Amino acid sequence: MEENCLKDENSKVLIIKDIGKLYGFDKNLNFFKRDNCTIIIKDGKIFDIIELKDYDSRLRAENYEKQLKDHSKTSVEEISVVNAKGQVVFPSFVDPHTHLIYYGDRASEFFMRNQRIPYMEIAERGGGIASSVRQTRGASDEQLLLSLLKRLKALSSFGVSHVEIKSGYGLTKKDELRLLRIINKAKVYTNMIIQPTCMAAHDFPPEAKNDPKLKEKWISEIEKEILPSVKDENLSEFFDIFSEEKVYNLKQTERLCKAALDLGFKLKLHVDEITNIGACQLAVKLKARSVEHLLKITEDEILLLKESETIPVLLPGTAFYLNEPYAPYELFEKNGVEVALASDSNPGSNCTENMLLIYTIAAIKLHMPLDVILKAATVTASKASDFIKPSGIIDKGECANLIIAEIPHLEYLFYHYGDNPIKEVIIEGKKAFVNIDM
Numbered sequence: 256m257e258e259n260c261l262k263d264e265n266s267k268v269l270i271i272k273d274i275g276k277l278y279g280f281d282k283n284l285n286f287f288k289r290d291n292c293t294i295i296i297k298d299g300k301i302f303d304i305i306e307l308k309d310y311d312s313r314l315r316a317e318n319y320e321k322q323l324k325d326h327s328k329t330s331v332e333e334i335s336v337v338n339a340k341g342q343v344v345f346p347s348f349v350d351p352h353t354h355l356i357y358y359g360d361r362a363s364e365f366f367m368r369n370q371r372i373p374y375m376e377i378a379e380r381g382g383g384i385a386s387s388v389r390q391t392r393g394a395s396d397e398q399l400l401l402s403l404l405k406r407l408k409a410l411s412s413f414g415v416s417h418v419e420i421k422s423g424y425g426l427t428k429k430d431e432l433r434l435l436r437i438i439n440k441a442k443v444y445t446n447m448i449i450q451p452t453c454m455a456a457h458d459f460p461p462e463a464k465n466d467p468k469l470k471e472k473w474i475s476e477i478e479k480e481i482l483p484s485v486k487d488e489n490l491s492e493f494f495d496i497f498s499e500e501k502v503y504n505l506k507q508t509e510r511l512c513k514a515a516l517d518l519g520f521k522l523k524l525h526v527d528e529i530t531n532i533g534a535c536q537l538a539v540k541l542k543a544r545s546v547e548h549l550l551k552i553t554e555d556e557i558l559l560l561k562e563s564e565t566i567p568v569l570l571p572g573t574a575f576y577l578n579e580p581y582a583p584y585e586l587f588e589k590n591g592v593e594v595a596l597a598s599d600s601n602p603g604s605n606c607t608e609n610m611l612l613i614y615t616i617a618a619i620k621l622h623m624p625l626d627v628i629l630k631a632a633t634v635t636a637s638k639a640s641d642f643i644k645p646s647g648i649i650d651k652g653e654c655a656n657l658i659i660a661e662i663p664h665l666e667y668l669f670y671h672y673g674d675n676p677i678k679e680v681i682i683e684g685k686k687a688f689v690n691i692d693m
């Protein structure tokens with residue numbers, strides 16, 4: 256039996272012993288903290304949680320190995336043991352909003368913005384999303400896949416097991432389909448759980464930006480060609496749109512969302528990032544799965560969300576990076592509306608894969624308490640992108656999506672910012688991997 260490392264990726268049984276502190280949510284979604292325990296994982300699910308940390312004597316005395324073998328027809332050799340050595344274990348993170356597939360960078364824009372040139376003005380001067388579109392179109396499939404895998408590896412090192420990835424830096428039919436195919440191909444190189452989203456409506460193609468006829472042509476191409484092809488090839492279940500005064504107006508948003516719904520897509524919408532044009536009400540009316548950003552959301556709209564199935568997703572890293580006022584989390588809290596947290600990792604408005612930093616910003620700037628951050632990062636984030644094997648609940652029969660970190664207690668993870676004490680990420684009972692040696 257192997258200790259201290261997860262050698263056998265295909266092990267059917269994994270035992271994490273000597274956990275100093277275990278944090279998570281029980282089946283009723285109550286936050287808990289337990290001391291000194293061992294988790295038994297079988298076929299990717301939590302089989303048992305034992306209160307005592309002394310695995311060797313306790314498990315043998317209770318004939319646990321035999322029970323496990325009988326239950327899973329597993330030989331002892333197929334049981335892996337990780338010694339957590341008194342460290343802290345908690346659910347792995349879910350990132351339900353990223354733009355991880357792109358090529359190149361926009362570092363010069365970062366300095367322009369910090370010299371007080373607004374994000375939208377940079378976009379109007381031909382930079383912004385259009386700049387990443389040009390760089391992405393010019394990259395080969397291999398370049399795009401490798402850069403995506405590197406970002407996934409970074410994200411997983413910060414504890415992320417589940418990730419939504421939007422297309423949207425192609426903005427031609429050929430390039431949007433290419434990006435979605437590469438996102439799907441990435442699944443071969445990692446056991447991270449990936450949810451691709453078609454975001455052909457991330458912006459208008461740069462060549463159509465100032466021409467109403469070409470804009471109309473692009474909208475109709477999304478409706479009549481791109482969405483049906485995405486569906487035919489089964490490249491994505493979700494459609495997303497940047498609903499914004501100077502990008503897709505309310506009418507265009509409604510038209511494209513309805514076309515997507517008619518084809519069976521679920522909706523995620525970029526809403527109230529720069530201006531509030533009423534897109535949140537529209538999203539609720541269209542029963543969108545999520546509304547994301549929400550920097551300019553009103554209390555009335557939060558009350559609408561409360562009565563709906565639509566999940567609000569906050570991206571405090573973007574407000575930080577753009578130096579904009581944060582989403583009004585206190586109004587969500589006051590009205591009892593739970594939110595999810597996401598990175599929005601992208602080359603323009605938030606260039607990072609450091610998920611821990613996002614949660615630290617949520618603690619400082621949104622004033623979110625520890626258990627609320629953990630729920631927003633796991634249970635609610637899983638709902639926002641419909642991950643069917645979610646993270647967050649640590650109880651018998653639930654998926655074993657876990658993190659082991661070398662910290663004295665969970666508060667420390669967000670308090671000591673900029674550090675990365677994560678030692679192991681476990682996805683459905685297996686060590687997380689991203690293979691970049693293609």
Ligand code: NIG
Nearest residue numbers: 384497525599601602603604
């Ligand atoms: O979520 N709002 C649109 N999309 C990204 C930014 C993309 C970019 O600037 O490249 C966002 O902030």
Ligand code: FE
Nearest residue numbers: 352354525599
């Ligand atoms: Fe975004």
